[in-house]
Amino acid sequence: MKLYDSRLAPNPRRVRWFLAEKGIDDLEIVQVDLMAGVHKTKDYLAEVGVPNVPALILDDGTALTESIAICRYLESLHPEPNQFGRDARETAVIEMWTRRAELMAAMPLMQAVRHGHPALAVLETQVPEVAANCRQSAERALALFERRLENSEWLAADRVTMADGVLFTGIEFSRMVRFKVPEEMANLTRWLAAMRERASATAGT
Numbered sequence: 001m002k003l004y005d006s007r008l009a010p011n012p013r014r015v016r017w018f019l020a021e022k023g024i025d026d027l028e029i030v031q032v033d034l035m036a037g038v039h040k041t042k043d044y045l046a047e048v049g050v051p052n053v054p055a056l057i058l059d060d061g062t063a064l065t066e067s068i069a070i071c072r073y074l075e076s077l078h079p080e081p082n083q084f085g086r087d088a089r090e091t092a093v094i095e096m097w098t099r100r101a102e103l104m105a106a107m108p109l110m111q112a113v114r115h116g117h118p119a120l121a122v123l124e125t126q127v128p129e130v131a132a133n134c135r136q137s138a139e140r141a142l143a144l145f146e147r148r149l150e151n152s153e154w155l156a157a158d159r160v161t162m163a164d165g166v167l168f169t170g171i172e173f174s175r176m177v178r179f180k181v182p183e184e185m186a187n188l189t190r191w192l193a194a195m196r197e198r199a200s201a202t203a204g205t
């Protein structure tokens with residue numbers, strides 16, 4: 001198996017975070033230079049199908065190009081430590097928080113960086129209003145995570161799961177545009193500090 005990765009990009013970081021949490025270290029990792037447009041070359045598109053990273057190429061040539069699909073596949077090969085749930089209820093709750101983390105926080109924060117940081121102009125026709133709107137939408141969404149973390153150490157279960165990884169890597173990427181969890185959000189602040197303490201926090205950074 002081969003993983004197409006890119007050091008600075010947030011979705012590949014999600015996978016690297018997961019690999020570190022799982023202790024998976026037997027993948028061939030190939031760096032893709034997004035700024036040089038390697039992901040848009042004929043060869044990359046022929047193998048992967050879309051101009052995106054991350055991509056996991058299975059031994060039969062199947063290309064998995066969604067970060068969470070990649071992690072789910074790897075979890076089926078390496079069940080422990082469990083990240084996606086041990087029974088129907090837990091799996092559904094983790095899925096719910098993973099989707100909330102992705103759609104309500106990570107995605108808008110990524111768009112805020114993409115449309116707001118000069119270095120990303122090579123990949124995006126930047127619209128400042130999109131950056132501002134996405135930032136506001138992520139700021140509003142933080143309240144939901146803050147409330148959840150009032151009664152729970154981690155976002156979705158009694159241990160770190162994919163949901164924490166998605167929220168964490170999204171927030172960390174947004175530091176590029178100086179986004180910060182407000183200090184008065186004590187639960188999120190405590191959770192973020194705990195996430196930063198983990199070895200996975202710096203995986204491949």
Ligand SMILES: N[C@@H](CCC(=O)N[C@@H](CS)C(=O)NCC(=O)O)C(=O)O
Pocket residue numbers: 009010011012034039051052053054065066067068123
């Ligand atoms: N939903 C996909 C998103 C993949 C994605 O957007 N990757 C970005 C890097 S974070 C990319 O490849 N961008 C290339 C470009 O914008 O040209 C996933 O979770 O893997």
